[in-house]
Amino acid sequence: METKDAMLARRSVRVFKDIDVPKEIIDELLKSAMAAPSALNRQPWFFYVIKDKETLEKVKKISHYTDKNSNLIIMVCGDITGLNPLNLNDFWIQDVSAAVENILVSAADMGLGSLWCGVYPKMERVNAIKTILKTPKNIMPFALIHLGYPGENKAPRTQYDESKIVYIE
Numbered sequence: 001m002e003t004k005d006a007m008l009a010r011r012s013v014r015v016f017k018d019i020d021v022p023k024e025i026i027d028e029l030l031k032s033a034m035a036a037p038s039a040l041n042r043q044p045w046f047f048y049v050i051k052d053k054e055t056l057e058k059v060k061k062i063s064h065y066t067d068k069n070s071n072l073i074i075m076v077c078g079d080i081t082g083l084n085p086l087n088l089n090d091f092w093i094q095d096v097s098a099a100v101e102n103i104l105v106s107a108a109d110m111g112l113g114s115l116w117c118g119v120y121p122k123m124e125r126v127n128a129i130k131t132i133l134k135t136p137k138n139i140m141p142f143a144l145i146h147l148g149y150p151g152e153n154k155a156p157r158t159q160y161d162e163s164k165i166v167y168i169e
């Protein structure tokens with residue numbers, strides 16, 4: 001698929017088939033994530049690949065998300081070693097967001113459905129996940145990406161809106 005087609009095909013999928021995503025595909029997703037740009041090339045990301053059913057159910061309960069049937073979540077985290085986690089100006093947020101989007105587009109390219117569920121900066125979600133997964137202090141849970149083979153059809157689309165653009169020529 002052309003990259004621009006994959007970007008339009010990426011839609012939030014909330015119904016998944018009960019088919020496991022093979023390890024090779026998960027590896028591709030993580031390679032895409034770690035190809036993202038980052039400020040000063042710090043690469044301040046860290047990933048949890050969650051497949052264990054019990055853990056999946058616990059983690060799903062902490063977001064507003066109601067999906068019950070995806071059997072893979074990649075949790076994208078920030079490694080905030082040496083940073084003030086509550087300083088929203090820190091570039092790590094942009095760095096890990098780029099990694100998240102790379103996973104979503106790459107998933108669409110490979111025929112997978114995905115859903116970005118926000119965690120950070122909702123500290124009640126951050127803390128709940130840190131408790132469930134016993135993450136080290138420097139690891140800040142940022143987003144849960146629900147992944148799997150889509151059980152619903154979402155049409156590709158852009159949301160192009162000329163009123164949101166200023167040309168300075």
Ligand SMILES: Cc1cc2nc3c(=O)[nH]c(=O)nc-3n(C[C@H](O)[C@H](O)[C@H](O)COP(=O)(O)O)c2cc1C
Pocket residue numbers: 010011012013063064065066115116117118154
């Ligand atoms: C930062 C962020 C957090 C989100 N959190 C949730 C969430 O908790 N639950 C959910 O169902 N969708 C969540 N979404 C998905 C959005 O609802 C979705 O992207 C939006 O409605 C546009 O639809 P589309 O992804 O199909 O283009 C989130 C998206 C972003 C970027």
